[in-house]
Amino acid sequence: MVENRPFLTFLTHAFLILGFLVVALPVYVAIVASTHDVSTLMSGPVPLLPGSHLIENYSTILTSAAAAHGLPNYSHMALNSLIMALAITVGKIAISILSAFAIVYFRFPFRLLAFWIIFVTLMLPVEVRIMPTYKIVADLGMLNSWAGLTIPLIASATATFLFRQFFMTVPDELLEAARVDGAGPMKFFRDILLPLSRTNIGALCVILFIYGWVQYLWPLLVTTDPGYYTLMMGMKRMVTVQDGVIQWQLVMAGSVLAMLPPILVVVFMQRLFIRGLTETEK
Amino acid sequence: MDTKRTTFNNRLLPYLLLAPQLAITLVFFIWPAAQAVKSSFEREDPFGFSTVFVGLTHYRQLFADPNYLDALWRTAVFAVSVTALSMLLGLAFAAAVDRLARSAKIYTTLLVWPYAVAPVVAGVLWWFLFNTSTGLLPFFLERLGIRWDHDLNGTHAMILIIIAAAWKQISYNFLFFLAGLQSVPQSLIEAAAIDGSGPVRRFFTISLPLLSPTTFFLFIINVNYTMFDTFPIVDATTGGGPAQATTTLVYKVYQDGYVGLNIGSSSAQSVLLMLIVMLLTFVQFRFVERRVQY
Numbered sequence: 309m310v311e312n313r314p315f316l317t318f319l320t321h322a323f324l325i326l327g328f329l330v331v332a333l334p335v336y337v338a339i340v341a342s343t344h345d346v347s348t349l350m351s352g353p354v355p356l357l358p359g360s361h362l363i364e365n366y367s368t369i370l371t372s373a374a375a376a377h378g379l380p381n382y383s384h385m386a387l388n389s390l391i392m393a394l395a396i397t398v399g400k401i402a403i404s405i406l407s408a409f410a411i412v413y414f415r416f417p418f419r420l421l422a423f424w425i426i427f428v429t430l431m432l433p434v435e436v437r438i439m440p441t442y443k444i445v446a447d448l449g450m451l452n453s454w455a456g457l458t459i460p461l462i463a464s465a466t467a468t469f470l471f472r473q474f475f476m477t478v479p480d481e482l483l484e485a486a487r488v489d490g491a492g493p494m495k496f497f498r499d500i501l502l503p504l505s506r507t508n509i510g511a512l513c514v515i516l517f518i519y520g521w522v523q524y525l526w527p528l529l530v531t532t533d534p535g536y537y538t539l540m541m542g543m544k545r546m547v548t549v550q551d552g553v554i555q556w557q558l559v560m561a562g563s564v565l566a567m568l569p570p571i572l573v574v575v576f577m578q579r580l581f582i583r584g585l586t587e588t589e590k
Numbered sequence: 591m592d593t594k595r596t597t598f599n600n601r602l603l604p605y606l607l608l609a610p611q612l613a614i615t616l617v618f619f620i621w622p623a624a625q626a627v628k629s630s631f632e633r634e635d636p637f638g639f640s641t642v643f644v645g646l647t648h649y650r651q652l653f654a655d656p657n658y659l660d661a662l663w664r665t666a667v668f669a670v671s672v673t674a675l676s677m678l679l680g681l682a683f684a685a686a687v688d689r690l691a692r693s694a695k696i697y698t699t700l701l702v703w704p705y706a707v708a709p710v711v712a713g714v715l716w717w718f719l720f721n722t723s724t725g726l727l728p729f730f731l732e733r734l735g736i737r738w739d740h741d742l743n744g745t746h747a748m749i750l751i752i753i754a755a756a757w758k759q760i761s762y763n764f765l766f767f768l769a770g771l772q773s774v775p776q777s778l779i780e781a782a783a784i785d786g787s788g789p790v791r792r793f794f795t796i797s798l799p800l801l802s803p804t805t806f807f808l809f810i811i812n813v814n815y816t817m818f819d820t821f822p823i824v825d826a827t828t829g830g831g832p833a834q835a836t837t838t839l840v841y842k843v844y845q846d847g848y849v850g851l852n853i854g855s856s857s858a859q860s861v862l863l864m865l866i867v868m869l870l871t872f873v874q875f876r877f878v879e880r881r882v883q884y
Contacts, residue, residue: 522708
């Protein structure tokens with residue numbers, strides 16, 4: 309700090325604490341609402357203090373609540389979300405690191421073309437090509453399958469660029485030394501590049517896990533079989549009640565559980581998370 | 591684009607390494623995009639037996655359709671509001687945290703987690719807060735003489751999705767602004783302090799101008815986010831309503847194509863969206879500094 313201004317420092321703290329309270333408000337209200345019963349919630353504005361139905365609500369959501377909406381068990385959907393997030397994370401990292409390796413460490417015809425094809429994925433998010441992509445997946449018989457849920461999402465230009473950028477900073481002497489020792493490309497990749505990329509892989513894991521966990525539109529398009537529903541789709545089903553009362557206390561309990569895993573990942577792996585976020589978008 | 595000074599000289603291996611990514615890109619990105627372009631120029635009969643080339647008809651219809659023009663305008667309003675709101679708050683938090691040396695890390699932790707909340711969950715949480723019968727906020731708004739009703743009032747529904755979408759994005763902007771502020775040279779700040787300018791003035795005359803590359807980069811990223819990543823917020827809460835008041839361009843592609851099965855029009859809308867993303871990506875890579883530079 310350049311100069312000492314106690315009052316300004318006090319104001320700064322006050323502003324940040326107030327800011328945090330406002331940012332946390334929706335989550336606080338969700339937690340509080342998940343501890344009340346439905347009649348308390350329907351009879352007026354949400355109470356500001358927790359009620360006494362915490363265990364009841366959470367055990368209902370974990371056991372029977374989802375079935376009332378024609379959904380599979382909550383834990384089943386959570387498992388689906390986890391499988392999807394992990395498959396996307398591993399898949400994206402695997403194919404991106406390999407293609408970055410090819411682009412940086414080899415000279416071959418059409419190298420630039422390959423680079424541009426990868427670059428183009430940046431410009432074609434799923435949202436802008438909903439129908440034709442759905443049709444392709446349907447034609448390939450990949451609707452309602454893990455392959456259809458994950459493979460189309462694992463092409464990633466940003467991860468490839470991150471690895472490319474990192475490989476460019478790896479000293480050339482390492483490669484020369486490896487070649488003198490008679491190591492082939494795959495041995496060099498496995499024994500030298502991969503260990504060096506550990507931090508980058510970790511940072512990407514955090515970002516991609518969140519990316520996979522929060523996917524919504526894609527699973528909505530390619531799955532009709534409830535056995536493949538993820539938590540995010542379950543959320544929507546639970547708030548679209550045609551007639552009757554939305555069971556807010558259960559919806560909020562479900563929301564709290566659904567946002568917990570990625571938030572824990574961000575909070576406990578904050579260093580990797582910030583690194584992943586700022587590096588991939590550059 | 592460069593390689594290493596020394597490279598391996600296998601002929602086949604690089605293609606094998608690239609094969610998975612290129613295959614997925616070609617099959618699931620480029621082919622569907624080409625299909626979208628193709629079917630935007632065609633009309634398919636209702637049974638899918640024959641297609642006729644109709645040229646620019648779908649595009650002409652779109653630009654004559656008040657619904658589409660409304661959605662275009664609405665998306666612009668939505669994108670600019672979310673971007674402005676989340677960037678202003680992100681910047682304010684970053685400037686505050688940057689002033690504090692010891693507690694900066696704690697406040698960072700307290701402010702970054704909303705990034706990890708799924709858009710659909712963010713939508714549902716704010717929807718609940720604004721719920722007309724049980725929500726907290728309408729209860730307080732009522733005392734201010736505002737009758738909140740996002741089920742009937744289009745403006746209220748738009749405000750709801752703007753707040754939900756901006757809320758999620760504050761932490762992202764905060765982190766980038768904080769990184770930018772922390773790389774402002776301390777010597778500049780000290781020199782200005784010696785010349786007698788206070789913290790507020792230093793922020794506006796030194797830090798803010800030096801942040802302009804970050805600001806521009808974030809502007810593009812946020813517009814991109816609001817246009818394309820907010821689909822779950824709209825779908826889970828307002829469903830595009832009331833009376834289309836929250837139907838964004840992406841939501842309309844989904845409704846017309848996937849729900850309404852109007853392939854030609856949906857494809858033409860997809861193509862127009864692709865042009866928008868291409869423009870944004872071009873601007874981002876052409877004009878935005880890759881790193882925050884001073």
